[in-house]
Amino acid sequence: MTTATTPVRTAARPSAPAPGRRAKRSGLGKRLELALLLGPALLVFVGFVLVPIGIAAFYSLFEWNGFGPLDDFIGLDNYADAFKGGVFQGAIVHNLIIAGLSIVVQLPLSIGLAMLLNRKLRGRAVLRALVFAPYVLSEAITAVIWVLMLQPNGFADQVLKGAGLGGLVHQWLADPGIVLYTLFAVITWKYVGFGIILLLAGLQGVPAELREAAALDGASAWQITRHVVLPLLGPTIRIWIFLSVIGSLQLFDIVWIMTTGGPANASTTMATYLVDHGFKRYEFGFGSAVAVILFVICFVFALLYQRFALRRDTQGALTRMVG
């Protein structure tokens, strides 16, 4: 094929004098093509992502209730206020707890279940569908379902009592001491299916020959898992951690609907704090400052993570520059 097409192309452009110049010209064409194809997306990105971030950063320098003219410039006071306030500090801690718990609890759980579901067992398709089902529900619906199940003497308590575990019954959403962990359990219920699907896809990429070879060399099932499967799952796990931490930092819907950050701010997250102050209290300047802080935290994490954790995975994945 190649041998047939090359002469045709040369024939179509008889004026192309040297390979070097031809490459340059087609490079220019490629650039034009890129600009044409990328342009609209870039415009949308600038207009709906970069500009709003800039505007929010601008608003955050003012004391502003969202209505009047922007005339009360206060510099970085909003940022100082945010970090001075115990509630916002608490919110950051809550986000970090959720992120940490995700890695410590959700990840092993997802890996374990994924490996289980990767085996040949009866009803595997049904099990997979069941595990994945919660992920398909919207966060709002998940939250409403769980509010109803977790209310005092609700479904969760009845199940515990029925199983003879009545002593475990708690005020799941009303006790400041445990509300954050209740929310984490709901988040886990919803997102573990997503982790499993991701990891199942990763497991498909682990060649059966490698396991067989290890088994022939006398490796135990645990050794195979530890030294063959897990390392090959690495890229998937690293992506999962990335998504999970970003998700934990931006946590909003489930918390807002189930507790609105209460009781006594025990489950406030950065995002609920932002909406509470920005929209419910008309503190738009301050809310913008909180939004910028949240953005910077996520952005810095994303950059560092790309740089240090994902570098190996993305190496060679980027197309080299044309021309």
Add this chain to the structure above:
Amino acid sequence: MFAKHRIPVLAALAAVVPLALSACSGGTEAPAQPSGPVTLTWWHNGTTDPIKSIWEKVVADYHQAHPDVTIKAQPLQNEDFPTKVPLALQGAEPPDVYQSWGAGDLASQITSGKVADITEFTKPWITQTTGKFGENWQVDGKQYGVPFEQHFVGFWYRKDLFQQAGITTPPKTMDELNTAVTQLKAKNIAPIAVGGKDRWPDAFYYNYFAIRECSIDVLKQSVKAVKLEDPCWTKAGQDLKNFLATQPFQTGFAGTPAQQGAGSSAGLVANGKAAMELQGDWEPGTMSSLTEDKQLDSKVGWFPFPSVAGGQGDPAAVLGGGDGFACTTRASKACADFLQYLGTEPVQTQLAAQGAGLPVNTVAAKSLKTDTLRAVYDYGTKAPYLQMYFDRAFPTAVGAALNDAVANMFAGQGTPEGIVTAVNQAAAGNK
């Protein structure tokens, strides 16, 4: 049912930076009144019946009587208003008529320069239609909106459960209320339900203790100055603390929503799982939607918040608020005329008769659905003083800080002094 129906479901957090509003700022030039046919865009929160149908009929009737005025009604979820109104007032084309709860919120919105001063247009009729109640839609003596319904807060209770516990007459003093709580507990009945998750029901208790502890003068002066200085405010917090110590509420009240589902505080009373709830006049409507019980109306009674021994406040003063509409500047004359129509007898009678709320126009009160509602109406309108819910009376940020501080105390954290400090700090602009 409407003023306080503020379940903040699904606030839009589309991205990390949701606060980026359009960059245009409000111009202050007064637009000329358009002559000829006018179209009024009307944002109301009547998304469910009965009020939905009433407003539909109002639109049709009004257009028939005023062919040159077209009303484009746009029902919005109640919880959309806090986000949509600021955005609209900041934008180029705000609605002409929008739902307003008066007082602090309205005062914040006026700084946009887009809310119309309708003093001149409403002067001839507002007192006659709404009595003194319309003053809650005034800012600095100028009329910016007109109410169509008023609300009063008090205790709704189950007559059957009171009887079971041997309580013969509704409590009149705090001591009697405490006794009733003890009697109900002895019968294993949750005495009082409260929707602590939503915070504002918690605040009703502090509001009322303050109304009983502080003289009317102190209340007026404190709201005006947005500063709690008189010791009565701390005393109210102490009263609340003492009351909480008697553990009068249902298990897990800090996580209970007020109006969602059978497990909400309204649902608990509606289904006979709790004996009382401190709520507004909208409560029978909310409760009946959460129970199968067709006889509910005959099972519930109402009594005012008890008197507090030694308090400086008037024991008959009442806590409440109302629903109204404000006008923006494009067509304020036509808008004011429309608001006048909402206060007239035919509309007000429909609102009362169909159980949508308590009318502002006294002639419609006789059409109220039940004797209990008529009693609530009489009590509220004859009260020597109406204190608007503090979260509405104060600027929005201050009101939210108050509700938060009270909710913290309900959750077992915070002190009486802490509530006062939280309000004063929020008023000083601290977050």
